[in-house]
Amino acid sequence: MTDETNPFGELVEEYVLECLPLAEQVADAFVAVERCWREGEDASALLTAIAGPLHTIKGNSAMMGLAAMRDTAHALEDACGVLRHDAESPDPAAGALLAAGGSLLVELVRRARDNPEADEALEFVERVRQWLARGASPALETQPERRRTERRGTASSAGQADDRSASVVRVDFRRLDAMLEILGEGLIQQAALTESVRGLTRRIGPADQVSRLDQAVVALEKTLKRLESTLMETRLLPLSTVVSRFPRLVRDTAEAEGKRVRLLLSGGETPLDKAVLDRLSEPVLHLLTNAIVHGIESPGERRAVGKSDEGTVRLTAAPEAGRVVIRVSDDGRGLDEQAIRRKGESLGRDGRSESGLALRDLIFLPGLSTAPQVSALAGRGVGLDVVAGAIHALGGTIDVETAPGAGTSFTLSLPVTLAIVRSLIVEVDQERYALPLAHVAETVRAEPEAIRQINHRGVAAWRGGLIHVADGGDVLETRQARPAGRRFYVVMAAAGRRRGLLVDRLVGHQDVVVKSLDPELGRPVLVSGTTILGDGRVACILDAVRLLEGGRRAG
Amino acid sequence: MPGESPPSGLLDFAAAVAAAATEEAGSAPVPERHLLTFMLEREEFGIPITQVREVIRVPELTRVPQAPAHVRGVANLRGRILAVVELRARLGLAAAEVSPRSRIVVVDIRGRVLGLLVDAVSQVTKVPETAVAPPPEEVRTAEADYVTAVVRWQSRMIILLDLEKALAPTESPSSQVDR
Secondary structure: OOOOOOOOHHHHHHHHHHHHHHHHHHHHHHHHHHHHHHOOOOOHHHHHHOHHHHHHHHHHHHHHOOHHHHHHHHHHHHHHHHHHHOOOOOOHHHHHHHHHHHHHHHHHHHOHHHOOOOHHHHHHHHHHHHHHHHHOOHHHOOHHHHHHHHHHHHHHHHHHHHHHHOOOOOOOHHHHHHHHHHHHHHHHHHHHHHHHHHHHHHHHOOOHHHHHHHHHHHHHHHHHHHHHHHHHHHHEEEOHHHHOOHHHHHHHHHHHHOOOEEEEEEOOOOEEEHHHHHHHHHHHHHHHHHHHHHHOOOHHHHHHOOOOOOEEEEEEEEEEOOEEEEEEEEOOOOOOHHHHHHHHHHOOOOOOOOOHHHHHHHHOOHHHHHOHHHHHHOOOOOOHHHHHHHHHHOOOEEEEEEEOOOEEEEEEEEEOOOOEEEEEEEEEOOEEEEEEHHHEEEEEEOOOOOEEEEOOEEEEEEOOEEEEEEEHHHHOOOOOOOOOOOOEEEEEEEOOEEEEEEEOEEEEEEEEEOEOOOHHHOOOOOEEEEEEOOOOOEEEEEOHHHHHHHHHHHO | OOOOOOOHHHHHHHHHHHHHHHHHHHHOOOOEEEEEEEEEOOEEEEEEHHHEEEEEEOOOOEOOOOOOOOEEEEEEEOOEEEEEEEHHHHOOOOOOOOOOOOEEEEEEEOOEEEEEEEOEEEEEEEEEHHHEEOOOHHHOOOOOOOEEEEEEEOOEEEEEEOHHHHOOOOOOOOOOOOO
């Protein structure tokens, strides 16, 4: 993708690829430095650590003729140089200056392709100059010497980086997508082969050559599986690639709101498919922003109720049973249930008779989120329907817990990858569907007496309780005059909800390669994608969460 | 997979440009139009051959729950998922059973690749530009603005379709989960 107006088109992409992580590293470190100083700690180690990245950014920017970035990095270097000598008793303005510079640098590098105007950079450089002049520190005169030592430091740290990255190749993610697409075709062909061999075995019995063919196919299947898992691992990136910019954004939001907020991150090493990560960043950031803007109280309010001035927002992530669970929690004021319920009633959703469950349903309603009265009154619920929609689109679930005065916690459960979904293939009215195994709790043979009708709805006993068992043909709108025998029901489970789905046949398990929905198909709620089965037929992948929601709303 | 469908404003503009180009072509010494013609009910319809990728027999179609009514289903076209549209439904005709003569015309409308289920496909026809006439005013209602012209030629009457209009993305609301 070369840009005609910019001869450096591709080089700029390279530049952004290399410098953006460095700039983010620098900006994050500055936020940490600011915190250290506020708490009276020594930040000299942090300042030393960022000298290398800063210098690299400056050098690369100069090479690309990107003056704004070069000057900003240079000014930050100067400021750091002074502060390193003075790291224990800094000027309170220094922390803010560095943090602002870090944010600016990230912004500039991110927009490098448009070669941004240097106005902001000039302004910042001027700020630094004024601050340095006011400091009138002797360090200014020792600058040349500092430069030299710094360059030495850079050389050695770059050397270490080279050692680590010697066997690392940078690959355009689209290539991984293409590889996955090809692997998907291979998996489909292998499934077709397996099916033909099975048919052959049935026809001519266990002849020697047939069983050898069978062994070869089984071996092929294993090899493809290995290729698949290796490729999926290649596509995984730690969550930290997305969340590393959050401390800075949290800091900026908190500052704008006049609040003091500490962000605690854990589980940043949790791996997720890049396709999931890319679409996860916005909703999670939305939740964090909500927590700061609406959850955490002002320092005064907090003091009045006996809390520390500084609020805490936690972002934790951990793998859990083949999925990743991400939690965003705060120790703020909690949700105002009263206001949410009032608003819910005004939308025609009566939540009075129910407890926590109903609140969870109400808070993700679209109408609730856009209403300004609620955000003014209760504070929470801004755009949560959008967050929930994004999480559902990823095949995830979202849940909320809150305690008045003690805080709110949102829990997201997400699939590790979107590309290949281990599924149960079922048949309903001659159509085949893929049900993601992550949401299949059990398959049960549907004995005629086992399913009772209560208020025209099928109900069955399951694991010591009762669950609603819906007819697959009803749900999928394929019900025919004389339905084939519904011989099984599949118990689907997600986010604490359970529901049975009556189907005609259980066809088998298959890793299905998800193909996105053609826009021509509109936005069918129950279908999250399509896939090609071993026999070449297309099957719809059903959205288990929506299936369960439908059952809950209807029941 | 085709990308996002262009906004309808853009489509209108494109159609206007295309119409202007057609008019110009009418006065220029370009004598023929290449059409793929097919049957729906008892009428013969034609589309520019340039929009046609291929014509295939009707493969096994998979129904998509909650898809718009005019979508007959999806099919596996050499590893790619093809949405198959019931052109009859879009033209206000009753749906028909798939017969041995039924075909799917795979069209490419500015990157949107779609299958059109038709009753039967005639051959590629070259018609002289002089045989192309605008449709009678009465035929050209607001809903049926996809009829761009009528060809009367060799005792045939071919209705020319503007597929972009006939297949304009509808704002059919996605059906609800409830009930």
